[in-house]
Amino acid sequence: MQVYNTQSRKKEELIPLDPPNIRMYVCGPTTYNFIHLGNARPLVFFDTVRRYLEYRGYKVKYVQNFTDVDDKIINRALKEGEEPLKLASRYIEEYFKDADALGVRRADVHPRVSEHIDDIIKAITGLIAKGYAYVVDGDVYYRVEAFPGYGKLSGRTQEEMMAGARVEIDERKENPADFALWKKAKPGEPYWESPWGKGRPGWHIECSVMAVKYLGETLDIHGGGNDLIFPHHENELAQAEALTGKPFVRYWMHNGFITVNNEKMSKSLGNFFLLRDILAKFPPDVVRFYLLSVHYRSPLDFDDGKLTEAGKALGRLKNTRLLACEFIEGGRELEKGLAQDAFIEEVKREKAEFIAAMDDDFNTAQALGHLFNISRLLNSYMAEADKHDELARARVREALHIFEELGNILGIFMEYKEEKEDLWLDLAGIMLDVRQMLREEKNFVLADQIRNCLYELGIVIEDTPEKSRIKAENAPPVEKVMEKVIFIRSELRKNKDYARADYIRDRLKEKNILIEDTREGARWRFAQI
């Protein structure tokens, strides 16, 4: 496998320190708000990396931190009159709601800064002892000059950084590039006791400490957004290597930014999208699919139109899955080997190419292309094949198995909570049955009226030789569906088709719905039990 390493700026063969183990650390959010789309990209991408590495036989230990001690949290807590740590922990819970929705698996460890203050103090003490840090009036700074490799990740020299530096110069620092390991607490701020007085950790030290604590002195993969390269990861590296004397990370991976109308997403521009708001408009699998449809190192532009398009594209894949499931329904499992033929061979070729694409620096966009190819192969095969042929079913079963296996690496085949029990489906089913009767007696006018009624509710009917199927993006409210049912029944009565009108009434009764005909029209209610 090839992995692009930010530090060397080229793709390198992935060789873990201790195969088959892979130790992976990804920087998690600072929890002072709901996460936004920009947070979602690394989440989904590195979750996919993890799934793929596991698929390839690696044993992955995955750690993702929460920064729950930070100036932004303190400021926000101050405004809202809440305890900073409580606020942070509240948003950690909210974080999990969003991440779960996107199908992001929980990390093996989710360490929090607030629970590692002792480790951090120990690390800072060690850095001071080794001459890599110094104390100034309750603050502790990292001595950049003492670490010769400083700048090797972001690829810049200290002189270069000086050139365009906009950092205000703190006269107490030995060198303007020195950064805080420990910050003295101002009045009213939360603090922990330390050898240097009351204070809290600086921004970068927590990751070095927690990564080493849970994964060892050398990680295989360390990931995060592009913007973390400098200063965050540069500083993490400087701290960790100064302390351990070992290489901190073998492969640095960074994802590109999300833009909105080709502008960086930022609060000042007012083009900030909370994941929560997006998930209110689009299903989570569509969001996940969209994030993976562009190579992770490229910028990804966001707008509703693009997500709508992604929804259609993903719909193709999901439809294939549905068709294939229908095709193999009820069939027996055939022995392997029997099913081999040119079709299966082609599917396997696409699978091999999918894997080749993922092996090449996790090229999810290209991998998706091969998934679409399998989709087309399957659809074509099913269109030609006889679903009563056991052999054909066995082949479809095998192809579907491959299709789902690959889709699950990307995490785009989410199982929605079962809607089978939903009342609207029963109601639509009754309508469908009535429509079928009407079609059989060639009453297409009314049959089409039923289809249109359902369509207005967002329910699509597709007729096949065997049966008709119902699809809906979102479950329509029962009241709306009942409105249509009553309307159709009244049309039937107008046509003096009382048998069918009664049929509807009887079927509804089975579902505990009573119809009462009045002079003004019918009304309905749930039967008392």
Next chain:
RNA sequence: GGGCGGGUGGCGAAGUGGCUAACGCUGAGGUCUGCAAAAUCUCCAUUCACCGGUUCGAAUCCGGUCCCGCCCUCCA
């Protein structure tokens, strides 16, 4: 100012020396269908920002020009 990355069809987006430049969306036509929908088939870039160069051969390598994004400040 310094550093990094990028400009591919109507749109999105892969491809980094040689197969017909993937794949998705959109559009056109055909098959299927009572009609639809879904599915399927065919078509839609002689061309990869521009100009030079290297090479038998370049979207892909080199040089230059123009444009865009990101980092250098909290940020995923």
